[in-house]
Amino acid sequence: MGSDATSNPLDHPLVFGQRMQVLRTRRGMSRTVLAGLLDKSPSWVKQVENGALHTPGLPMILRIAEVLRVRNLAELTGDQSMPVDLFIGPGHAKLPAVRSAIDTFPTVAADREAPSAAHLRTRLESAWSARHSAPKHRDVIGGLLPSLIRDAQLAVRQADRAPERRAAQAVLSEVYSLSQFFIAYQPDTALLWRVAERGLVAAQESEDPHAIGVAAWLTAQAHRDSGPTHFDAADAVTLETLRYLEPLLPEAPDEVRAIAGALQFEAGYTAARRGDTGTAWSYWETARKMAKRLPADYYHPVTSFSRAIMGAHAVTIAVELHAGRESVRQVAKADAEAIPSRPRLARHRIEEARGYQLDGQPETALATLVKAYEAAPETIRYNGYARRIVLEETEAKSPERRRRAADLAVRIGVLAA
Template sequence: MSSDATPDPLDHPLVFGQRMQVLRTRRGMSRTVLAGLLGKSPSWVKQVENGTLRTPALPMILRIAEVLRVRDLSELTGDQTMPVDLFIGPGHAKLPAVRAAIEAFPFTADREAPSPAHLGARLQSAWSARHSAPNHREVIGGLLPALIRDAQLAVRQADRAPERRAAQAVLAEVYSLSQFFIAYQPDSALLWRVAERGMVAAQESEDPHAIGMAAWLTAQAHRDSGPAHYDAADAVTMETLRHLTPLLPDAPDTVRAITGALQFEAGYTAARRGDTGAAWGYWDTAREMAERLPADYYHPMTSFSRGIMGAHAVTVAVELHAGGESVRQAAKADAKTIPSRPRRARHRIEEARGYHLDGQPETALATLDKAYEAAPETIRYNGYARRIIDSGPAHYDAADAVTMETLRHLTPLLPDAPDTVRAITGALQFEAGYTAARRGDTGAAWGYWDTAREMAERLPADYYHPMTSFSRGIMGAHAVTVAVELHAGGESVRQAAKADAKTIPSRPRRARHRIEEARGYHLDGQPETALATLDKAYEAAPETIRYNGYARRIILEETESKSPVHRRRAAELAVRIGVLAA
């Protein structure tokens, strides 16, 4: 490095807060924006950065790393003794064999290479196996070494230009399959070697589809390397789109699909940058391309299709850190339109990220269960999924800290306080019980519920707090919630029998109460009553049930019930709330 080069501040000893400030500045992010994305105040960010506050706990450090797009945790913590790549999973047992095949370049062979047509058929079978297998890395890890060696041999033995181009096209797509296997494993250098070789082979082949596929994966590799590489991702994407666009009028569906996939990649990178307009603009362009494909078409490599656009919309909203919009898009997307098991699992992980952003950790974890059912290996190697799992209950202490500190502030004011202050105090007392129920602490949960009920009795009989719904009448609904969060099905049903939904004037809050009742009936093994109760929730406020993860889970589970009556009723309700197409 030249003597006048600008030093990197992160190369020098810095405390956590200073590193956070450097990384925030590099992202072009104000303290106010960072605070909003973290659910904190700008003053909290400032105090962490200037060292007034101690280094946050690990769950918050991970959250900061996600928002600032930090790949190696040591960049944020300064601890170089144990670098942690936040998006890298474990190494698969078959990785050494795949690596050996990629790195071996024998110049002689005592056998004839398979034809490109034969290799193409094997490659197609490998893609099909990947999409249908829950343990997809295990399956393609077993197929790749021979495919790689045979495709390399076919290129070396091709004598004529047309044969060589055909062999290069197959080799490029073998490298593409290899990238799916290597991604999120602890060998980034190998991933980049494969990406570069794939791009060279694709260019040598002059095959538009192979070029588009190699560019699609290379752009992802750049983008996933962090904000400093977003320009490189865009350069690859845009240059390839300029190459493919003039070919589209006479292009086969495979080329149209890879073009649409690249258009979405441009939107994905824009979302990572925080550019809302560009992100949704590229998504719209990709959707228009999807509409030009047959209704049942599904691209075997990228999963691009009409059906995937709902999943892509969830991803855009999640990358823009828009929790509410993520949940709305998740409600509209239909995972059943995604035939690929690993891609369906990936979509479930994106949905879980949306629920997590929206403050619905339980629904996020339940959605990750569905990701695991679709493809265990996808969730095992996905950094976002692991972080959601690691960070859920860790926030309960923070919730308690806020609740208790506020109660300590409000309690001395109660003797002369107006009803609004008494009501918000009661609401906070119930929140303490709610969190205790989430922890599984039965005694504390019902103890705080009793305290909140006593506060409710100090309010006028007809009083109803306009923001929290706290009142005498709401305590029955709150009792149902406590029992449900304690996973006590029988007690939930008993409390539901005592609660009177008619005492809740708010339509959305009444719908929320009906959903909690339905959860209780479902826990108690009464699916038909649960569905009937969700009908009542829909009558009260359709949008509340449409965007509630618990309600959607019950409905979708019952669409697969052994009972034809339950399946039909659940399907009808699923169509009404937009979970399934009519």
Template sequence: MPVDATPDPYADPIAFGQRLQILRTRRGMTRDQLGGLMGRSGSWVKGIETGRRGIPRLEVVLRLAEVLRVRDLADLTGDQSVRVDLFVGPGHPRLGAVRAAVDAFPVAGQDEAAPTVEHLAARLARAWSARHTSPHHRDVVGALLPDLIRDAQAAVRQADTAADRRAAQARLSEVYSLSQFFVAYQPDSALLWRVAERSMVAAQESEDPHTIGVAAWLAAQAHRDSGPAHFDAADEVTAAALSYLAPLLPDAGDEVLAIAGALTHEAGYTAARRGETGTAWRYWDEARAMAERLPESYFHPVTSFSRAIMGAHAVTIAVELHAGGESVRQAAAADASTIPSRPRRARHRIEEARGYQLDGQPDVALATLAQAHEAAPETIRYNGYAKRIVLEEAEAKSPERRRRASALAVKLGLLAA
């Protein structure tokens, strides 16, 4: 191994502190940054990494895994006998077929007649509807994607005019956007980036403002979820998209206004991840003003942006700022029943559970996670925040809480039945 290469935590048995340092460095975090996100100091992190401090308690280890977005808990603990997927779930049975469709390299002239752009648009509308209404949305979308990807690619190749090609590129970008929802949290980060980049390229070729905004929204999320070293990239994508959309907003239709609102909230989300309280809430206020311009019943099919979602967004901002009391206050003000999307409602419940956990209400957090599971089992199964709370409470002193957490852990596949 070259002397300047990053050590491989699996090459030799190494101490917990060394693993922590490797994973922190790979995320592009300083000790002070990690300490701040943990509510501790950089010297506390240094003490663990150098071995001056012992291995922390389970709840601290799980919190470190959450902050570092560790794919597998064993990456941090070194215990290969207990493997727990956190922010990357088990590979979905339909992942292989979706990957094959994305990676295929068809040549013009070799395909059958492509469907019309209108036909693709109708299929995409049904696919988004199925994603929002099914508790097993990943399975439903995974079944639809391979044919959608192949047909949308064919539509671009067979377009006769420049206008037809732009319209087909818009639909292809949307297919890739739908694919990104499926590929997220799967054990193939390279595939996620291929999908995100192809969505952006197709969107730019389409020259359609709404399509470009959606691709930028998803690209910003991919950057942000890659860790603090990528926050600047997330901000740059969001800022560029908002600058492009800004001249259109005075006369914008609902779709363009909604994607601008979603991007504005996205900027606030990243600011909250940075710990920038004032900036995060300023962006949330701006996004809420955009939401108020939308019809009361409007719900964006990709981002879920709407009037109804702003309460959920407020909970997320408060949670990311690690403000337990404010998280609970915002959760009490939000109305989850108005969110029509099952996976988005489940995600909101998970964010509420994080808030209750921060506020020292673990029993309420577990009850809220149970509601998330009821809304969309496939959402909570792939969510590292939910898994961290469940695993932590499975070790609680309260026998009743341990029982409830263990029962939920079995449903999530974290514990054997």
């Protein structure tokens, strides 16, 4: 490494408070904002950072790690004997094959003819259906993606007329969208962004409103999950796409209305992450009105947007606003059984568990995470919020809660058997 290389402060033996300050600063988060998200005072944050207070206990460490989106607890604690990944799950066995398909571009003069866009779309729809119905959904789509990616890339390269090329680009964009669901929360952030960017480019080339909306929806999520300094970028993508879709909506098919509704909710989700209660609920209400314009049994295969999902979305808004009582109230109103997708139901159960914990009901939170595991084990295994709650409960005062939490921690791969 040259002498002008940038040093990483976390490579040095810093104490907990110093590490917390470095990570907070990297996230562009003030002490006041961090304190509010932890239900502490700014002076408490300052005292922890300057060493005036001792390192907090494990439950608070886990909450700090969640708020700061720490990938691995060792980054925060400095203790390499605690290499617990939170917001990055385990690398799936099929990740190398998917990565290879993404990174290997076929030439136009391949030794085979590409499938038609219509054929590829049928396969894509089957893949989405399989994802929604499978408990181990990453295993299923990880097996389908490599050939689907290669065939969609080849279809674009062999298309020799503009209409065919646009149709192939639309399918390729949505194949990349499916790939993002597989890659998310796995240990290859660069691959995730590569796929997101390629999906956006292919969608723009397709000139297809639905493909553009889906690619924007996923890109906004990638920005938001990168932390507060990326919230403005998430909003820019979301709101610009909504402005593009708005004049099309009166005559648009259901799938385009659904992606517009999903984007409206995303704007509310980002506002909730900011702590902007009024804006968050206003966008949720706008999205709810859009959902009511869809058939009662409609369910968007990518975003899950539908009438059935709006109750789950309300729980998410309340949880992101750290409103425990309101979260539980929204849990009671939501109809979880109306969600037909196993991974999306599991995600909703995790949001329910977050709400119960915010409301001081840890036993119910833990029981709800068990339900999430029963719906889709691979969803909870890769979810940082669930992993944090389970780890926190392994330190509970109740022996029975500790036992149940440890059992779930082993099943989701947070603790060794």
